[in-house]
Amino acid sequence: MALGAGTPQAALAGVAMLAAHALFKAALFLVVGILDHQAGSRDLRDLSGVGRRAPVLATVAALAAASMAGVPPLLGFVGKEGVLAAFTDRPLVLAALVAGSALTVAYSIRFLWGGFGTRPGTPDVELARPPAAMLVPPALLAVAGLVAGLTVGWLGGLLEPYAELFGPVEEHLALWHGPTVALGLSALVLAGGAVLHLVRGPLTPALARLRSPISGNQGYEWVTHRFDRFAIDVTGATQRGSLPQYLGTVLVTLVLVPGGAMVATAPWRVALTPWDTPAQLVVCVVLAVAAVLAVGARRRLTAMLLVGVTGYGTAMMFVLYGAPDLALTQFLVETATIAVFVLVLRRLPERFSARPLRRSRWVRRGIGVAAGLVTAGLALTAAGARRAPSISAAFPDLALTEGYGRNVVNVTLVDIRAWDTMGEISVLVVTATGVASLIFERSRTGPRPRRPRAPVLPAADRGTVWLRGGQTLPEPRRSIVFEVVTRVIFHTVLLFSLFLLFSGHNAPGGGFAGGLVAGLALILRYLAGGRYELAEAAPVGAGTVLGAGLAIAVGSGVLGLVLAGEVLQSVKVDLWLPLVGHFYLVTSLIFDIGVYLVVVGLLLDILRSLGAEVDRHVEAAGEPGRGLTVQREGPPT
Amino acid sequence: MTRGAHGPTLVLVLAVGVLVATGVTLLLERSLTRILLGIILLGNGVNLLILLGGRSGAAPLFGTAPAAAMSDALPQAMVLTAVVITFGLTAFLLAVAYRSWYTSGDDEVQDDLEDRQIIRLAEHDELAAADLGGEGPDGDPEQVDPEPARRRLRRDETT
Numbered sequence: 016m017a018l019g020a021g022t023p024q025a026a027l028a029g030v031a032m033l034a035a036h037a038l039f040k041a042a043l044f045l046v047v048g049i050l051d052h053q054a055g056s057r058d059l060r061d062l063s064g065v066g067r068r069a070p071v072l073a074t075v076a077a078l079a080a081a082s083m084a085g086v087p088p089l090l091g092f093v094g095k096e097g098v099l100a101a102f103t104d105r106p107l108v109l110a111a112l113v114a115g116s117a118l119t120v121a122y123s124i125r126f127l128w129g130g131f132g133t134r135p136g137t138p139d140v141e142l143a144r145p146p147a148a149m150l151v152p153p154a155l156l157a158v159a160g161l162v163a164g165l166t167v168g169w170l171g172g173l174l175e176p177y178a179e180l181f182g183p184v185e186e187h188l189a190l191w192h193g194p195t196v197a198l199g200l201s202a203l204v205l206a207g208g209a210v211l212h213l214v215r216g217p218l219t220p221a222l223a224r225l226r227s228p229i230s231g232n233q234g235y236e237w238v239t240h241r242f243d244r245f246a247i248d249v250t251g252a253t254q255r256g257s258l259p260q261y262l263g264t265v266l267v268t269l270v271l272v273p274g275g276a277m278v279a280t281a282p283w284r285v286a287l288t289p290w291d292t293p294a295q296l297v298v299c300v301v302l303a304v305a306a307v308l309a310v311g312a313r314r315r316l317t318a319m320l321l322v323g324v325t326g327y328g329t330a331m332m333f334v335l336y337g338a339p340d341l342a343l344t345q346f347l348v349e350t351a352t353i354a355v356f357v358l359v360l361r362r363l364p365e366r367f368s369a370r371p372l373r374r375s376r377w378v379r380r381g382i383g384v385a386a387g388l389v390t391a392g393l394a395l396t397a398a399g400a401r402r403a404p405s406i407s408a409a410f411p412d413l414a415l416t417e418g419y420g421r422n423v424v425n426v427t428l429v430d431i432r433a434w435d436t437m438g439e440i441s442v443l444v445v446t447a448t449g450v451a452s453l454i455f456e457r458s459r460t461g462p463r464p465r466r467p468r469a470p471v472l473p474a475a476d477r478g479t480v481w482l483r484g485g486q487t488l489p490e491p492r493r494s495i496v497f498e499v500v501t502r503v504i505f506h507t508v509l510l511f512s513l514f515l516l517f518s519g520h521n522a523p524g525g526g527f528a529g530g531l532v533a534g535l536a537l538i539l540r541y542l543a544g545g546r547y548e549l550a551e552a553a554p555v556g557a558g559t560v561l562g563a564g565l566a567i568a569v570g571s572g573v574l575g576l577v578l579a580g581e582v583l584q585s586v587k588v589d590l591w592l593p594l595v596g597h598f599y600l601v602t603s604l605i606f607d608i609g610v611y612l613v614v615v616g617l618l619l620d621i622l623r624s625l626g627a628e629v630d631r632h633v634e635a636a637g638e639p640g641r642g643l644t645v646q647r648e649g650p651p652t
Numbered sequence: 653m654t655r656g657a658h659g660p661t662l663v664l665v666l667a668v669g670v671l672v673a674t675g676v677t678l679l680l681e682r683s684l685t686r687i688l689l690g691i692i693l694l695g696n697g698v699n700l701l702i703l704l705g706g707r708s709g710a711a712p713l714f715g716t717a718p719a720a721a722m723s724d725a726l727p728q729a730m731v732l733t734a735v736v737i738t739f740g741l742t743a744f745l746l747a748v749a750y751r752s753w754y755t756s757g758d759d760e761v762q763d764d765l766e767d768r769q770i771i772r773l774a775e776h777d778e779l780a781a782a783d784l785g786g787e788g789p790d791g792d793p794e795q796v797d798p799e800p801a802r803r804r805l806r807r808d809e810t811t
């Protein structure tokens with residue numbers, strides 16, 4: 016109450032009281048514990064003569080109880096008097112405080128008398144002398160209450176900064192303030208408590224009649240019971256445990272709340288350009304048809320390919336909107352997505368299960384159409400809502416003067432908003448690790464699955480070896496054309512990915528696009544030659560590539576800090592090479608190399624998990640023919 | 653190709669609407685493959701939506717066009733990261749779908765069993781925990797010190 020009053024005086028007295036409480040309550044708890052432990056009971060009716068047998072314990076208890084009762088010169092007295100002084104102008108509060116404090120005094124006396132006194136008619140309790148190690152903690156606390164009371168000026172200095180948050184403190188904590196009202200009240204409290212203790216005999220029958228009709232336990236049980244019921248009802252009504260229901264709730268909220276607000280802005284009045292170029296209309300029609308067909312598709316592969324069409328359509332939209340970098344990335348990602356999808360779909364049933372939730376189909380379609388309408392409306396509203404010029408208006412100039420690059424999007428990624436990219440590649444590392452840990456049942460960091468050393472076929476029968484991993488595949492699974500093409504273009508593709516990486520600063524490309532191209536080259540090697548071919552193509556762990564990429568990206572940030580004084584700041588380095596002549600490198604290229612490695616590592620990890628490891632599962636399940644399984648052969652020698 | 657200050661491109665807005673509508677419809681399915689396809693569609697739609705936040709124009713390559721005629725580079729950079737993140741998410745959800753198939757035989761998201769149980773309790777007007785029955789003053793063996801015999805008895809009851 017003192018702490019909640021909000022005046023500096025009350026706050027000061029409140030924290031002093033808090034400190035006193037900590038000291039005496041803790042000591043008293045320990046004392047009761049010792050008593051219970053040594054005497055085997057803490058029932059006042061059983062205890063008698065404890066004080067005589069354990070005088071030190073009794074002294075500690077008396078000291079702590081005196082502090083609780085507010086006897087000078089203990090800290091409890093200082094605190095309590097402070098509280099009384101803080102409320103002298105509020106008679107009702109003061110009366111309650113005095114009455115409560117008197118009761119405190121009474122029960123302090125009762126505790127001492129009951130716990131340590133000698134009762135006539137009760138035999139002295141058998142009490143082992145408490146060991147010193149048990150007595151020290153409560154004794155320290157109790158004595159601290161005494162010392163703090165005597166040196167309260169020093170303690171007040173520690174506590175006053177808190178009280179000063181409420182205003183200037185006028186009365187400092189002290190044992191003696193002169194003959195004040197509070198002092199008189201303190202005396203009254205002590206006397207009242209003593210009187211209460213003396214008249215306890217006649218009071219007892221009166222108190223017994225005051226017993227409440229509901230016991231505390233019953234009331235408590237009733238309350239917890241009602242709470243439990245309420246919790247179950249609420250949980251049962253809201254937490255249905257069904258993903259479609261949860262998502263439906265979220266989406267309906269999206270339609271109703273932002274959608275409702277949107278209607279008020281009347282976005283349909285925004286001036287519209289039908290299209291930037293008519294080609295957009297064609298792409299839009301293709302995209303829309305593919306999307307609608309994808310919803311109704313029964314076969315997984317069909318649905319997947321239709322969604323792929325919308326992805327390529329989106330990439331075309333990017334091209335037509337004037338975003339070549341974006342389109343390049345989208346094309347590559349879409350291709351990689353289809354490849355990865357096929358890797359998993361070969362294991363899943365061909366068709367979607369025949370449980371199409373027929374009853375709720377129209378509900379789902381309704382929510383879908385409503386969400387589409389609201390999002391389109393939000394697109395109009397957002398496009399028409401620009402008041403201030405875009406921050407990106409300065410990006411082209413910044414890209415050249417600060418980032419030393421001509422490709423504004425790439426410079427934005429590796430310099431202007433490099434922190435975003437840093438966060439993103441961290442997410443990619445986590446994702447790759449997540450994929451691997453979902454698929455691998457054993458450690459991924461073990462030895463790579465290497466091609467068995469023993470030749471599968473006699474060397475004379477083999478002819479030209481295009482891909483060494485190819486020999487491990489069963490004959491019907493092999494495609495010699497695919498192997499030859501892969502062999503011929505793999506290195507070219509890798510070179511192209513490096514070209515994209517290095518040229519990305521000034522032309523479309525960059526670490527993301529380059530990494531995706533290199534990853535697609537790895538996919539090619541895997542599809543042509545199976546999982547041993549993948550290990551041949553990339554004889555390093557995916558985790559190593561991911562970690563190296565992240566480390567290089569972070570390292571380039573530190574390099575910027577060292578060279579230019581700011582993390583991820585770009586620095587231009589002029590160089591000269593024979594035959595090439597003068598050229599320059601920007602440190603953000605190092606960051607882009609990190610991005611490149613992370614993307615390659617992500618794809619490698621996906622291939623290792625969803626490709627090679629799933630193949631191993633297929634083999635273990637004994638159903639070859641569904642994956643790129645390798646031929647069964649004897650154990651490698 | 654340049655649009656000037658005429659307002660958003662209607663065709664793109666339509667594409668956003670269709671992609672989101674179909675994406676959401678698939679998202680509300682139970683098969684993880686369909687949910688994932690829905691997320692991809694939704695992602696494409698939202699990427700186009702973000703792109704609409706900036707103007708269209710010539711490719712943002714310095715020197716190929718005047719800065720005023722270039723498309724806005726900022727939303728493009730944002731969408732580029734989003735595209736790659738969506739790819740990571742796709743791979744992750746595929747792994748989840750495969751794992752689900754591997755352990756349970758299909759890739760459907762089942763209702764949470766615990767939640768179903770709570771719903772049943774609520775319907776039958778029952779309580780979740782068995783520890784509420786008949787707590788007398790000595791009901792909780794941790795709180796008070798009942799006789800050793802009784803303590804054992806209560807342990808037997810609860811087990």
